[in-house]
Amino acid sequence: EETGDDEGFEYGKGDFSVEHACKYCGVTNPACVVRCNVPSCRKWFCNSRGNTSGSHIVNHLVRAKHKEVCLHKDSPLGETILECYNCGCRNVFLLGFISAKTESVVVLLCREPCLSVNALKDMNWDLSQWCPLIDDRCFLQWLVKVPSEQEQLRARQISAQQINKVEELWKTNPDATLEDLEKPGVDDEPQPVAVKYEDAYQYQNVFAPLIKLEADYDKMMKESQSKDSLSIRWDIGLNKKRIAYFVFPKEDNELRLVPGDELRLRYSGDAAHPAWQSVGHVIKLTAQEEVALELRASQGVPVDVNHGFSVDFVWKSTSFDRMQGAMKTFAVDETSVSGYIYHHLLGHEVEMQLVRNTLPRRFGAPGLPELNASQVFAVKSVLQKPISLIQGPPGTGKTVTSAAIVYHMAKQGQGQVLVCAPSNVAVDQLAEKISATGLKVVRLCAKSREAVSSPVEHLTLHYQVRHLDTSEKSELHKLQQLKDEQGELSSSDEKKYKALKRATEREISQSADVICCTCVGAGDPRLANFRFRQVLIDESTQATEPECLIPLVLGVKQVVLVGDHCQLGPVIMCKKAARAGLAQSLFERLVLLGVKPIRLQVQYRMHPALSEFPSNSFYEGTLQNGVTINERQSSGIDFPWPVPNRPMFFYVQMGQEEISASGTSFLNRTEAANVEKIVTTFLKSGVVPAQIGVITPYEGQRAYIVNYMSRNGSLRQQLYKEIEVASVDSFQGREKDYIILSCVRSNEHQGIGFLNDPRRLNVALTRARYGIVILGNPKVLSKQPLWNSLLTHYKENECLVEGPLNNLKQSMVQFQKPKKIYN
Amino acid sequence: DEVRVRQVATHVDPQEEAEFDKELRALMQESLDSRKLELRARPALNMTIPINMLEGSAKDHSGRYTEGESGDETTDIAPEGNKEVQVKVLVKRGHKQQMKHMYIPRDCSLVQSTKQKEAAELEE
Ligand SMILES: [Zn+2]
Ligand SMILES: [Zn+2]
Ligand SMILES: [Zn+2]
Known part of the structure; x- marks a missing residue:
């Protein structure tokens, strides 16, 4: 719907009722606006400068780091995505027009590499007069018109500061408007974390919004990480799955890819290939900074094509959902943690309790190096207390001490011990050391990481399921083999396979002395019916509080947090959440509450x-x-x-x-x-x-x-x-x-x-x-x-x-x- | 009714301008660098002008804005008299080539050389 006459229009307000109105100023003339072509954005902007040094569209592209645009259907060229006539590159910062030598014909051509292709010089094109699409911080004014004086008068006046603010806002809320900037709440700081909490509900009320903030920011960051024109090297894994290798450029302000991340690989198609896309998991990052992506589906993969692929991040809310879930359990389920731990975590006054356990004669453990005095002291004190902190400065044998503690806990016969850390690397190291003491260890990996190689593969649950060698399991093995060969099973077989697999997983997990997984992994549905009275969390100073809570709410009565609050804490991407205190670990808050960490000193x-x-x-x-x-x-x-x-x-x-x-x-x-x-x-x-x-x-x-x-x-x-x-x-x-x-x-x-x-x-x-x-x-x-x-x-x-x-x-x-x- | 008119002589903060320029240049540079790194192989050329699209659109040596029967487009008169010149923009829709029309300023460097050459050809 076009806007009518001047009648009833207000100066300086803009018209935002039209979809293609410039999101900054409300100019609606189809000849003056273009649409940002980034899928998560798709906003329209005009080519007027208003009060800023660049035109609105250029301002947006620069601030949001977006690079593709599309013209309006009612503009002189019609609905057209601006792209290189030769190679299809859509980066407007690289595009410019060239004209034919003899005809009044022009095309868009990219500066790199097409403009520098020598063979073009011999053709009918005049390369000497390449005319950049963006000139003087504005789109070519004859391609995207500058709104008339009258139109500009009607438009809303937006300042550079407002532009920066609203762009910042769009990163977490793409539908926000300029009015939202003035609304109370947007710039309000969330409630900061406290040292003590009245009850678990208040605790949840403080942390839930912070986790939400961080989750929103993480989603925005990851989903904006789409990369185009990637070159792919194809390979096939041992499990016969297709693997794509490519270089994924990164920047300081972006999250790094880690194994297990899910990405979607796309190819827009060409004369010989239909458009294609597939989701896969990152299985490794090579020393040459290549990403190896194992694709879920191997059918229809354009393996004879190597260039022109795009990749997007597939954001998963799992870890944040598990944190929120743990806080809820902590609040509503009285059996989630012991009464003593409940009150202690919330900072309530509770009478000091000792754990009644017979102490071992020796504090070391088989398969581990001898412990030094401060390590022995740590093991001994930890075994007697329901809550303890161990501070391990660099090189002081944190992992060995932790393994010794877990060994003695497991020997106390209180059921299985749960061992966690925020990072997979730390979990693997710990699992290895604990296994060296002779305890039966199961390392539970996220499903998305099963293809990621691990130094403790033989301890992982998925490996043990596959290699369990008993005749009763032959049915599962048969189905597994069939699945590996065919890629899929009939629905009845799939059902049978899943049930058998689940039963086997449960059986193996239940027979273990120790379960090792990441903090987030402790929320895995496969552990849903497990209870752990004793939990040790290594690197706990690198986890947020809600992350640490996930392994605790499985019935903990005795908890050991290992870490070093003098080294780096958890990485919080959202500044607002960090300012409110989400970066403070549970370990640090317990220190503030008066729990004295036992320091390893050598x-x-x-x-x-x-x-x-x-x-x-x-x-x-x-x-x-x-x-x-x-x-x-x-x-x-x-x-x-x-x-x-x-x-x-x-x-x-x-x-x-x-x-x-x-x-x-x-x-x-x-x-x-x-x-x-x-x-x-x-x-x-x-x-x-x-x-x-x-x-x-x-x-x-x-x-x-x-x-x-x-x-x-x-x-x-x-x-x-x-x-x-x-x-x-x-x-x-x-x-x-x-x-x-x-x-x-x-x-x-x-x-x-x-x-x-x-x-x-x-x-x-x-x-x-x-x-x-x-x-x-x-x-x-x-x-x-x-x-x-x-x-x-x-x-x-x-x-x-x-x-x-x-x-x-x-x-x-x-x-x-x-x-x-x-x- | 009172009509509010925007502030005249909009003032652009020089610091803002410098900062914006820096960001813009960085984005340009990054775009260039990424292409240099990624596309080691030279792309195949796919730049021919389809003859059928040119047929009928008689060369416009006179510089007047009468367009031949180019087919899909109707004859357009340049909105601002003689200051603009019509060009054909070649675009690809998927793999189909399409010809569109657009006016660009007569003094734009893009058409300058073509016009000069054509003028020279005429003189010969
Ligand atoms: Zn955008
Ligand atoms: Zn605008
Ligand atoms: Zn190109």
Whole structure:
């Protein structure tokens, strides 16, 4: 419906009753508007600038990072998706018009690669006058008209600030309008978390909205991660399923793919192939940063095509649903946790209780290394208390201690023990150690991860079901074989298969001493009828409270939370939820409630020179060294450490940082070049790539270093490719012999971003066993109090150096006064 | 009735402008980089102008806006007199080529060279 005359129109209001009205200003002229072609968006915008530097459509595309548009059906060209005439590329930031040499014919052509194809020059096209679609922050005005003065007068006046705000709002609520910006509630902060709660309902009232916020944000982030024009390499897995390999570019602000994630792969079709799509699970991420996607259906896959595929994220609410479910159970089911734990978790005054159990004579466990004094103390105290916290600083044997605790719990005969951690990697490590004690362990994996390879595959439930070797199970085996060969079963066979499988799963799970799974995995329907009186959660400081609650509400009477609140906490993507306190773990809240963590005190990882600063800065100097200087002497390694016996230095860098190509990250070229020199020196002296880790907080720098090393490194390329370059976060829980830390930020006027968080710095500094090199700009870093003391520590130890690597000299660079910390 | 007119001389905050420019350039650069990385193989060319679509649409050497019987489109007169020139836009619908008409400014660089060449040809 077109708008009528001027009659009754109001100036400055816009007309939003029409579907194709510009979502910013309400201009409705079909010749002036285009539709954003991103499936989750599909909003219309006009080509007028209003009060902003770019036109509304360009503003939207830039702010939302959307890149495709479609013209209106009543515009001169009719409903047309703008795309390259030659290759079909729809990225408007690459498109422009060219004209024929002799005819008045024009086509859209992309700048890369079509415009640079040499053969085109010989054809009838004039490539010299390529005319970009977006010029001066506006679409070509003869393609998408600028609304008339009159139309602009009618339109709503929207400011750049409002545009930014409404774009932010659309990320979580695509239907929001500009009016919603003014509505109370949108900008309101949610109720923050508390230390104590009246009851479980109040607890639920606080956490449920935070989980909802995080879930909405996660959904928005993942669903906006569609990528186009991907190239695919096809393969077939051992299970005969089709696997697609492709590179999935990532950015700092985006979630990383992990095995188990569900993606939809699409091909829009061509003359020889119909349009096709299939859903699959990520089964691995290769060292070359390729994603391996196992497709669910192998029929009709266009395996002879390799280019032009698109991929979308299939968002699953499962983990959030399970958190909400656990909170509900906690509130309504009196048997979900013991009365003592119920009151204690909510912060009510309860009389201290001891668990009446006969203590074992020895606190170690078969198959595990001997425990040290603080580990023995931890095991002993934990076994006597209904709630305990164990703090395990880096390298202090958290996993061994946990395994010993689980061993003794299982031997107490109170039923099966449930062992969880937020990450699959941690669950696998723990499952392996517990299994080493001789206990019967079942590792329960999410169905979506069954194809993901695991170091403890023999412990997984799906493996055990398949390999259970009894004659009664022959029926199940027969059906399984049939299913594997044919891909599917008849509906009656499928029914039989499922029932048999379920029964077998139950049988195997019930006979185990210990069930291991992720916190979210504890909400798996396959555990629905299980009860666990004793639960241990490792890495609990990396889980949100509602996540931790999932394993607890299965009847817990005794709980052990293991973690380290001085290392990184859970990753919360939604800033609003993080500000309200969702990033605070249950472990930390229990500390606030007065539960004193038992700290493991002997570290077996770092050269004593490397543990000194972290011990003093993060653990009140309590960290003792379980390794000697001699045990961490890298014999035969010729590396220019400025002080022998102190395998560490801070390498002063004055290079400027830059914004990365993606515009969302940072990089520092000088630092990257020096990282390569250090790596090469290590490699030349006999260190192997697997011993080296390069840590950098920014994705832009990570990508740049990887690229730079393989292009400019003087040794074999393969050597550099094998070196792990990653963020601090992805090194948490792991170690390397040598760590190189590239700090990147050198801007005088801005903060130091990621490295401002003391917990992140702690993790970065405590990954190395034999040596560490830090690259950064002391002038900038010294403004932050913790970095200032780190720099001072290095300087006092004559480890603050500059100059070429083969001639390092002590640096006299002046530090800045640290700013006061506010919070 | 009182008519409210928007503020005249809209002021664009230079900082906002600079920030927006940075984002826009980053997006352009990222788009370019991603193509350079992904499409190592050169695409096949598929750029011929279908002859049948040109037939009947007599070359418009005079620069007047009379369009021949090009078939699907009716004759259009440029809305703003002589300042605009009609071009045919070739698009693909799936795999079918289609010809559309559009007016573009006479001084647009896109048509400048064609016009010059045509003028030169005429002189010969
Ligand atoms: Zn959009
Ligand atoms: Zn508009
Ligand atoms: Zn192209």
